[in-house]
Amino acid sequence: MKPRSPPLQSTCLLDQVRERIRYMHYSLSTEKTYLYWARFFVRWTGRGGNMRHPRDMGAQEVEAFLSMLATERRVSVSTHNQALSALLFLYREVLGIDLPWLEGINRPTQMKRIPSVLTKDEVAGLLAQMDGLAALIARLLYGTGMRLMEGMRLRIKDVDFDRRVIIVREAKGGKDRVVMLPQSLISALRSQMQVARSQWEIDRHAQRGGVEVPHALEMKYPHVGHTWGWFWRFPSPTLSIDPRSGVQRRHHLYEDRVQRALKKAVQLAGIVKPVSVQTLRHSFATHLLHSGTDIRTVQELLGHSDVSTTMIYTHVLKVEAGQTMSPLDSITGKQGMSALR
Template sequence: MESKPKFKPNPESRLMDQVREVLRYYHYAYKTEQSYTSWVLQYVKFYGGKTHPRDMGKTEVERFLSFLAEKRNVAAATQKQALNALVFLYRKVLDIDLGPGIAPTRTKRRRNLPTVLTRKEVEGLLGQMKGKHALMAKLLYGCGLRLMECVRLRIKDVDFGQGRIFIRSPKGGRDRTVILPETIKRELQEQVSSVVALHKADLGRGFGGVYLPAAIGRKYPNAAKETAWQYVFPAKQMSRDPRSGETRRHHVLESGLQKAVKRALTLAKIHKKAGCHTLRHSFATHLLESGTNIRVVQELMGHADVKTTEIYTHVMKTDVDAVKSPLDTLS
């Protein structure tokens, strides 16, 4: 069986146009496209902007990555992201082999304990929110969703009959099922009903399409206009897709919920370094405190390794609460 020929971008195009062409050919997410193109630009500018990457190689890549660790003090995940972008550039765009293991100065990976809210603090936070953002925050805490999992939720993935929400193609690629809290079922049903009405109006105006993963779009060409594929939290206005050029209704921007949570933290007088992801951390921690088996929590969180879930055991309210500080025993 012959292997599929390697895709080659237009050699007459500028470097960044070639990078985007290859990213889109392989159907990388738009956020990944933005990230990778940014790192390629930074790499080129690091060497003065005059030397083409094809005239550089492993040594220059290692030097750039070492600079990120030593001078810019980036996190280990950020350095790895930059490495992935440059490996993509050389391997997929320039068709150049960088050779065996790239070995820059590595950023030390620190295992920070997650910030967790108490149940009372969660109640206070949610009490300061209203409308769609309040519902989204309840999903983050009540289901342990990541921010983008909530924002990208589609109607077809909410099963009111079974009381389940299906998370498709999340970070790490592990699909999972979470429990739909009873307390927000009615509110979520009302939200879905409003989306159905909005979608009907969009169809009446000749629109109504929604973004679909490339493979789904090819297999089911009419799915983009089906109600089931619409986002549970659609944007107020339609917009032009920067890649396809189509005008359609995307999901809401994540920044809106982020700002709403930050504002609610201030109003609730919660003085912790917290945000949307803190609600996911709190979900896991509170389940463990309630006696839920850690393996069950691992599945609900979508962790590949239980060791990732175990970090929440370090921030649980345990018997430590019963211990008195020696300072308090002084007369």
């Protein structure tokens, strides 16, 4: 039997969605996404002026909305699944409606695609075109296999120079994991720590709000967000308003800064493959497997819950290694050469 959530205090639908998301400790990005789809769904179904509450609608309206996304807006499979997840959350967790039709809605199948992977020379050429803090973060992501936001959210306490490990906190799926600390980055990360320390000292003397800490930790330890260990390893140069608490505080570096720098570096390096920050993670995994690292070790480093997810990189290796010879290459002698002429 599913545990019951406490009754909602808000009366506005979107406030109820927001309240339930925060009760379940979902991320801010998930909160924004689910609010977007709940608002879009209500407005689209009431586009003729007949605005109705979602509890007064059902399978017909949900299926029509999802069909519109697929046929008219031609959204991707991932976006389609995202919208469905948001609506399921709205009905099940917010409205408390768990009807049979919810189970009958099919999710579109996500196509299995081989990820874009760079060679070691391409990675070296790409990183050579980057400089400053963006270059350090890009090297860190490739050298550890971390996702972009995992790297941006690193705290001072999460990097252990003595053990040469990095602890990735609350990664995808809410899990922690440990990755290696590349020897070649130790000096740069120590220097960056001094930069962060200077920023922390400035904030402390100015009596600014401490950094955001997860869940209710700040209620139990009111000053934990002001401590050095919890400060961001890559702090933003500017202050911002926390959208949940309204407190002005320092956030971590905005991820778009690294994405823009990488996009520019790809052009300068003359790489024609599709490259994103995630490509560094794909290349990390593929290069480890190519060097003989056990697939279970790679699985743990990437934080995959199922080894079948990690297996996708073995397909890349098969192509790169050329383990299966083309029949064209088996044609030898004059007959084969004359055929090529």
